[in-house]
Amino acid sequence: MLIKQTFTAVAVAAALGVSAPAWAQSVSIAIGSEPTTLDPQLRDDGGERAITDNIYETLMQRDAQGALSPLLAADMPSQVDDTTWEIDLKSGITFTNGEPFDAEAVAHSVNRIIDPEFNSEQASFFASITGAEAVDEDTVRITTEGPDPILPSRLYWMKMVPPEASQNEDFASNPVGTGPYMLDAWNRGTSIDLVANPDYWGDAPEIQEAEFRFIGEFGTRLSSLLSGETDLITNLLPEFVDSVPNAMSVSGLELPIIILDVDDGPTADLRVRQALNLAVDKEALAQSLFAGYADVQKGQLMAPSYFGFNPDIEGYGYDPERARELIAEAGAEGVEIELVGTAGRWLKDREIIEVVAAYWEEIGVTPNVRIFEFGEYLNRLFDRETRADAIFVVSSNELLDADRPLSGYYHLDGVGASNTDAEMAEMIVEARTETDEAAREALYHDVLNTAFEGAYFTFLLNINDIYGTSDRLNWEPRVDAKLLVKTMSVE
DSSP states (O other), X not given: OHHHHHHHHHHHHHHHTSOOOGGGSEEEEEESSOOSOSOTTTOOOHHHHHHXXXXXXXXXXXXXXXXXXXXXXXXXXXXXXXXXXXXXXXXXXXXXXXXXXXXXXXXXXXXXXXXXXXXXXXXXXXXXEEEEEEEETTEXXXXXXXXXXXXXXXXXXXXXXXXXXXGSTTTTTSOOOSSSEEEEEEETTTEEEEEEOTTOSSOOOSOXXXXXXXXXXXXXXXXXXXXXXXXXXXSOXXXXXXXXXXXXXXXXXXXXXXXXXXXXXGGGSHHHHHHHHHTOOHHHIIIXXXXXXXXXXXSSXXXXXXXXXXXXXXOOOOOXXXXXXXXXXXXXXXXEXXXXXXXXXXXXXXXXXXXXXXXXXXTTXXXXXXXXOHHHHHHHHHOGGGOOSEEEEEEOXXXXXXXXXXXXXXXXXXXXXOOOOHHHHHHHHXXXXXXXXXXXXXXXXXHHXXXXXXXXXXXOXXXXXXEEEOTTXXXXXXXXXXOOGGGOEEO
């Protein structure tokens, strides 16, 4: 009901020729999961990013269409030599606790996130970086293991943290950034409230207060928008695009897949992994679950817009008869396959898992579906010791380069990998440091083909990002799916 009251206040203010009350400049946003932390360097958690994207900032930024430009950096990074990049910084910026944003803060941020003892789940974003050091107050140098042609893109993802506050035990719940918003309250299990940073170095945002509500169940999210309690909901179901005040979609970066354990258990048999791919009617998934707001993956954890996409891989078709034959050849009839997932974090995540499980059951295996709350799910995703035979994940690639998914999910040391393919890992490392674009692309193609032929994943879809918004919200969805409150305004 708050929004209806706000409309009334604005209308009355306009009629009387006076300014609307300050609280009119607020928004409420419903997201699918509560953050597991507010430390922006620790976990690979979309709920955390939704909040910390507004509190913390990065050296580089992208516009809504994905074009890269400086943010906290004064200019684009420049190369000193093949393995050293130099970045000039904007001066006079401080964190909200008063610590200066300077070269020492940048060096601390870089060295912290790549420290193996810190064990960041975002490590695959920064796989090439070996360290950073301050040259002077406003200049920092970052070193890489071999040439790294996409370092500027990596710096778009690495959030800058204050050297002192980030060492505090309560940093994960008391964020301190340079961004346009600050934490006002974390109402555990319910919501997080942000307020505008009064000392923000950039243009002051129009929205002064933002509430992020954690609503995992879609029907409740939809009801919150229709009742006027929220202004924006994520993961709008395609069948409801005509039911909300406004629906927006953008070709997304998110690709749902199922990681298969290549080395242990029933999925260690190539024939089983191939069968699990052939069993799933991906086109039917795209149409029945997403009403066409999705495309079938072409046998790789890549969208066609990513550098390195292999157009020669056609993907696994739908052939349940051949799938049954492969299961029989492997002697795997009736074998139990543990399939782990979560619900509410991604668009139709539970539904995808359940439909895939039904397809698998039709070819003669026994899926054991286990749905965990998001924090426990992440533990199982990123811990090899608790990794299931099959685990559902929706991977995004904000670097728009093959190195991100290949380092994170294909390389044997990747945080989401389930293989020990040393030869493929060597190709990934070689490609990461190859400065000849054609040679680098060829290496990526070889890697993608290897994983396709080995059926390292069950390849599924590339889904659009779909949002529902209120009539009063002005906002443009972004290709990187960030919910930047500073780009929003209300009428």
